[in-house]
Amino acid sequence: MAATAMAMAATVAVDLPRLKLGMLGLEVSKIGLGCVGMSATYGPPKPDFEMIKLLHHAVDSGVTFFDTSDFYGPHTNEILLGKAFKGGMREKVQLATKFGVRLKDDALDIRGDPEYVKFACEASLKRLDTDCIDLYYVHRIDTQVPIEITMGQLKKLVEEGKIKHVGLSEASASTIRRAHAIYPLTAVETEWSLWSRDLEEEIVPTCRELGIGIVPYSPLGRGFLAAGPSFIQNLSDSDFRKRFPRFKPENLEQNKKIYECICEMATRKGCSPAQLALSWVLAQGDDVCPIPGTTKIENLDQNIGALFVNLTPEEKDELESYASADVIKGDRHAFMSNTWMNSETPPLSKWRVGGGDHHYGI
Structure with a gap:
């Protein structure tokens, strides 16, 4: 595909390819936009007016699927999207948000009890300035x-018209x-990229057996597969990617070889x-609907241009060989304890309302 991806990135069709997630009719653009970096996590928050300009540009470029969470900020990312998609703009987009993670005494507190589910949903509706998620x-x-x-309460929220579709993030096959x-x-959101493929053995087959869509977050390896090791030196002190094992000096020397191989093939194919x-x-x-994040219009345009890069089976195999499990050094996440590998919950038979060891109440 000589040199066409670069050109397409600058002249994106307004009507991007679309797909259906799950069996209940949620239709989204083939590529979405992860919004966390606009407000938190990846360094200081960006100015609202710049991010609203980016969000509107995404819609004008055909992107309809936007991903946020009440944890991002916390709360400020939802408020940003609420501002950006006021009025008639709201009808053009599909908003995905999340609940269940909050900071408590400087530690992560994970909540899935019914009272909290309801409380979190009401709060997100207000911040997003919408009647339905x-x-x-x-x-x-x-x-x-x-x-x-947890799912029983989410089902009630669907019946009440407060949410349209339900998903899980970083859940094991049995939990799904x-x-x-x-x-x-409707969807399972989990990390999936060339160098993060632990979901392929059980989670992907389970989703496909059940007719559940897959939404990969960090499809560019937290930015490493897009920019290589040099970008790590420029990360701010507040950017939590500095904690990631794959970016530590003892692992980076080996991992940079993956990026170098990707660059060589990209040059051959005329894309980034x-x-x-x-x-x-x-x-x-x-x-599959990946949600790469960015805070720059030029990066957004390039990401959309990926829709026009076609890979042969041989090229897919070659890419996978660059980032095989025995080549990569370091875990994919700084907090592996909060990934799907540790997401089993007690059997329903052990649940007692108002009793047991679970936390309860707001």
Whole structure:
């Protein structure tokens, strides 16, 4: 595909390809936009007026699917999206937000009990300035509360018209099955990129068996697969990527070889390294909608351009060989204890309303 991706990145069609997530009819653009970096986590928050300009540019470019959480900021990212998508703009987009993670005494507190689910949803509706959330995720799984209990409250919120669709983030295959039995899941959001593929053995097959869409976050490896090791030196002190094992000096020397190989193939194909890495995720299936994040219009345009990079089966295999499990050094997340590998919840039979060891109440 010589040199076409770069050109397409600058002249994106307004009508991007679309796909359906899940079995209940949620239709979104083939690529979404992760919004966390606009307000928190990846350094200081960016000016609202700049981010609203970016969000409007995304809509004008055909992106309809936007991802946030009440934890981002906290709260300020939802407020930003509420401002950006006021009035008629709201009808053009699908908003996904999440609940279940909050800071308490400088530590993460994971909540999935019914009272908190209801409380969090009402608060997000106000911040987003909307009557209904298109896709509401459990951000992390509360391992003290049976997933059936959490899903039961989410089902009630659907029936009340406050949310349209339900999803889980970083959930194990067994947790996905148990949740789906209570109410059909529309999507599972989890990390998936060339160098983060631990979900492929169980989670992806489970989602496809049950008809659940897959929403990969960090499809560009927290930015590393787009910019390589040099960007790490420029991260601010408040950027939590500095904590990630793969970016530590003892691992970076080995991991930079992955980026160098991606750059070499990108040159051959006439696209950017980011477009090549993202095209691999996009090629995983028609049930996959990655949500790369950015705070820059030029990066957004390049990410959209990945839709026009076509990979042959041989090229996919070659890319995967660059980032095989035995090549990568370091865990994919700074907090592996809060990933799907530790998301099992107690059986429903052990739940006692008002009793047990689970936390309860607001």
